[in-house]
Amino acid sequence: xxxxxxxxxxxxxxxxxxxxxxxxxxxxxxxxxxxxxxxxxxxxxxxxxxxxxxxxxxxxxxxxxxxxxxxxxxxxxxxxxxxxxxxxxxxxxxxxxxxxxxxxxxxxxxxxxxxxxxxxxxxxxxxxxxxxxxxxxxxxxxxxxxxxxxxxxxxxxxxxxxxxxxxxxxxxxxxxxxxxxxxxxxxxxxxxxxxxxxxxxxxxxxxxxxxxxxxxxxxxxxxxxxxxxxxxxxxxxxxxxxxxxxxxxxxxxxx
Amino acid sequence: xxxxxxxxxxxxxxxxxxxxxxxxxxxxxxxxxxxxxxxxxxxxxxxxxxxxxxxxxxxxxxxxxxxxxxxxxxxxxxxxxxxxxxxxxxxxxxxxxxxxxxxxxxxxxxxxxxxxxxxxxxxxxxxxxxxxxxxxxxxxxxxxxxxxxxxxxxxxxxxxxxxxxxxxxxxxxxxxxxxxxxxxxxxxxxxxxxxxxxxxxxxxxxxxxxxxxxxxxxxxxxxxxxxxxxxxxxxxxxxxxxxxxxxxxxxxxxxxxxxxxxxxxxxxxxxxxxxxxxxxxxxxxxxxxxxxxxxxxxxxxxxxxxxxxxxxxxxxxxxxxxxxxxxx
Numbered sequence: 001x002x003x004x005x006x007x008x009x010x011x012x013x014x015x016x017x018x019x020x021x022x023x024x025x026x027x028x029x030x031x032x033x034x035x036x037x038x039x040x041x042x043x044x045x046x047x048x049x050x051x052x053x054x055x056x057x058x059x060x061x062x063x064x065x066x067x068x069x070x071x072x073x074x075x076x077x078x079x080x081x082x083x084x085x086x087x088x089x090x091x092x093x094x095x096x097x098x099x100x101x102x103x104x105x106x107x108x109x110x111x112x113x114x115x116x117x118x119x120x121x122x123x124x125x126x127x128x129x130x131x132x133x134x135x136x137x138x139x140x141x142x143x144x145x146x147x148x149x150x151x152x153x154x155x156x157x158x159x160x161x162x163x164x165x166x167x168x169x170x171x172x173x174x175x176x177x178x179x180x181x182x183x184x185x186x187x188x189x190x191x192x193x194x195x196x197x198x199x200x201x202x203x204x205x206x207x208x209x210x211x212x213x214x215x216x217x218x219x220x221x222x223x224x225x226x227x228x229x230x231x232x233x234x235x236x237x238x239x240x241x242x243x244x245x246x247x248x249x250x251x252x253x254x255x
Numbered sequence: 256x257x258x259x260x261x262x263x264x265x266x267x268x269x270x271x272x273x274x275x276x277x278x279x280x281x282x283x284x285x286x287x288x289x290x291x292x293x294x295x296x297x298x299x300x301x302x303x304x305x306x307x308x309x310x311x312x313x314x315x316x317x318x319x320x321x322x323x324x325x326x327x328x329x330x331x332x333x334x335x336x337x338x339x340x341x342x343x344x345x346x347x348x349x350x351x352x353x354x355x356x357x358x359x360x361x362x363x364x365x366x367x368x369x370x371x372x373x374x375x376x377x378x379x380x381x382x383x384x385x386x387x388x389x390x391x392x393x394x395x396x397x398x399x400x401x402x403x404x405x406x407x408x409x410x411x412x413x414x415x416x417x418x419x420x421x422x423x424x425x426x427x428x429x430x431x432x433x434x435x436x437x438x439x440x441x442x443x444x445x446x447x448x449x450x451x452x453x454x455x456x457x458x459x460x461x462x463x464x465x466x467x468x469x470x471x472x473x474x475x476x477x478x479x480x481x482x483x484x485x486x487x488x489x490x491x492x493x494x495x496x497x498x499x500x501x502x503x504x505x506x507x508x509x510x511x512x513x514x515x516x517x518x519x520x521x522x523x524x525x526x527x528x529x530x531x532x533x534x535x536x537x538x539x540x541x542x543x544x545x546x547x548x549x550x551x552x553x554x555x556x557x558x559x560x561x562x563x564x565x566x567x568x569x570x571x572x573x574x575x576x577x578x579x580x581x582x583x
Binding site: 026029030032033034035036037038039040041042045046048049052053056070071074075094095148149152153155156159239242243245246247249250253254255 | 318321322325327328329330331332333334336337338341342344345348349351352355390440443444447448450451556559560563564565566567568569570571
């Protein structure tokens with residue numbers, strides 16, 4: 001921890017992971033009460049709780065490294081300081097859109113935790129091992145529904161494919177490289193976004209092809225980059241405003 | 256939550272089904288012995304009908320009740336409240352799911368129940384026709400509406416229909432935590448800044464009448480079915496439940512230095528009964544019949560969810576599978 005570059009590299013990694021989880025969890029929670037079947041309200045609610053819980057613990061880890069309290073990091077940072085990727089920021093849309101986003105995001109999340117389980121940064125490795133076990137069920141949920149709906153009605157097939165068309169290129173925003181990729185790899189903290197991306201491409205394309213989903217050729221994978229540097233879609237700002245609405249009504253109060 | 260709130264009297268002036276007197280006597284003897292009635296047991300047609308109505312409306316109350324609080328999941332102040340509220344509202348949806356299954360054992364499908372909710376034929380707890388305007392409303396719902404529902408549900412869990420009682424026992428266990436989180440969040444406001452206290456007070460003032468309405472009209476106004484009591488479908492009178500609620504929760508509100516908008520509210524030392532200004536029952540009937548501040552909005556959201564989700568449900572239908580009633 002004495003090496004400041006190492007220290008900053010780990011923090012950078014934690015921030016983007018935590019922000020992804022917070023925003024994805026927030027979006028998932030928006031399905032509470034309006035899902036297509038009650039069981040899906042409940043499933044998205046569970047995933048939301050897991051994700052917001054993960055975010056909290058990553059922020060807590062950052063706090064132990066000298067950053068502010070989790071509640072301050074999550075609810076009092078300005079938009080530009082957020083490092084989440086564009087994929088998680090998009091509104092929930094209809095169920096097919098949310099499901100496909102969940103499929104694309106959680107496969108990356110699972111593989112990321114699998115890689116981080118061997119991280120030399122032990123507190124992160126410990127969390128990753130635990131969360132891998134939870135995200136396994138998120139992935140299982142996504143795979144089951146993709147399969148069901150691709151083997152369901154003509155309408156369900158006709159809805160899933162366009163959502164992949166719409167989201168697949170944006171999903172590459174997850175893998176936008178950070179400024180410390182080399183340090184993280186050299187120190188054995190994290191093998192890097194490029195490695196993660198190719199693992200993800202392999203998994204996702206094999207499941208998609210087994211279910212008759214065509215994934216478009218993405219020529220420019222950096223089209224949706226920016227989130228990791230603090231440049232966001234127009235959807236993040238209203239989300240953050242909503243998330244902090246009550247807190248801002250009486251700054252400094254205990255709720 | 257949420258259920259158990261008064262959703263109207265059983266339909267009157269309908270011919271009662273003629274049940275086999277021998278079977279009926281056996282059925283009533285079983286209830287007298289304190290045994291539970293199970294889905295495959297013989298039961299009078301009216302018993303089945305009243306239970307379906309009651310469990311179904313309880314289930315609707317859970318999923319409609321998730322809506323006012325649900326709008327604050329994305330706005331809950333800080334991690335602690337956000338995590339608790341997400342879990343709490345998810346529980347309520349889960350209660351709905353459990354209760355729909357319990358009602359299904361009596362022969363009505365979830366789809367039929369949803370259709371009756373959307374057409375307005377089937378009601379839900381009237382209290383959810385009011386809006387949650389501020390965060391304080393979420394705390395008042397979590398604290399006092401959940402508390403009122405617990406009073407009702409604990410009583411109903413001693414009823415005669417096995418699947419409903421078992422569902423209620425599980426529900427009450429979770430509700431106890433909901434009440435704690437609601438109370439905790441309410442106390443935070445009551446012990447907070449002047450603005451937070453004011454927010455909590457205004458919320459109490461807004462919700463007091465719907466809360467007083469929660470258990471339904473006074474026993475003086477509503478006719479009881481002696482038969483439903485004997486069958487352990489209805490186990491306590493509206494007034495008894497209201498008294499029980501006031502007795503436990505009014506002191507908890509007062510001890511926080513908060514007030515309730517009824518100058519006549521007090522416990523009579525002699526009768527040990529709470530005295531209060533009778534809430535406006537015309538308002539109550541107006542709201543329950545569809546003319547409340549949020550009736551249209553609540554049903555519109557459910558309609559949206561039903562319509563937008565139809566393709567998902569249809570895609571799951573396997574023509575080779577046949578619908579069977581659950582038996583638990």
